[in-house]
């Protein structure tokens with residue numbers, strides 16, 4: 626008489642199959658989240674990627690304490706500062722010396738390199754990535770930015786494009802330059818960038834009386 630033998634069928638059960646699908650989905654989602662986090666944290670833009678000299682008519686400078694004017698090709702903002710005039714854009718903080726003159730501010734946030742923008746209704750620069758805020762002259766109002774914004778070397782030129790005056794190097798990078806009356810052109814050297822300093826956040830300093 627023939628005997629019947631039974632053997633276990635190789636393979637996986639339906640329950641095991643569902644476990645595998647579930648496990649694979651978790652791994653996939655984790656990888657995607659990690660990729661997004663890395664992308665978010667990486668600098669968008671590396672310093673020194675560009676450089677060049679921009680010579681512009683003096684009327685490209687904004688009026689004193691008016692909103693800054695961007696230059697996309699040069700990746701800078703032009704700000705015309707006077708903290709001695711009462712105003713919202715260039716208010717003077719307690720303990721600050723008067724700040725007067727024109728600066729060319731690097732368009733890249735000092736935190737992780739995002740391109741920030743001017744927020745007109747709030748009268749300040751604001752970075753969309755992690756919320757740093759800066760005053761019209763580039764000084765930090767709110768972190769996580771570790772430093773004030775960088776500034777480029779700046780020149781005032783006469784009608785023959787001869788240098789009349791140039792921005793001096795100071796604790797906060799290149800100091801604002803008061804334009805001589807004979808100025809016809811300005812020149813910004815985007816190959817010459819000076820980093821801003823780490824000052825007390827302006828949100829922790831009351832305005833000067």
Ligand code: FES
Pocket residue numbers: 734735736737738739752753754755756757769770
């Ligand atoms: S890059 Fe983080 S606040 Fe600007």
